[in-house]
Amino acid sequence: METSLRIKVSELDMDLLNKIKRLFDKDRELTLTIRSSTDFELTRSESKKVYLQRLEKAVKNLEKGNSVTLTEADLDALVIERLKT
Secondary structure, three states: OOOOOOOOHHHOOHHHHHHHHHHOOOOOOOOOOOOOHHHHOOOOOOOHHHHHHHHHHHHHHHHOOOOOOOOHHHHHHHHHHHHHO
């Protein structure tokens, strides 16, 4: 089983940890990766107008055939390369 959670630091507490523990067998090994979303500007504020403009632009690009198809390995390599800069 694999899951991702996006939470605020203020939501980190023992209750959350106990809920995670209940999801898995008692002695199962887990991998926890902690990364700040702000590293990728995922929490930046954006007006509704700007958001809709960005979506419109994406739709127009798709309609024009401007898209990119990547394998999972290609995407992993791209992400790793972008994180280096």
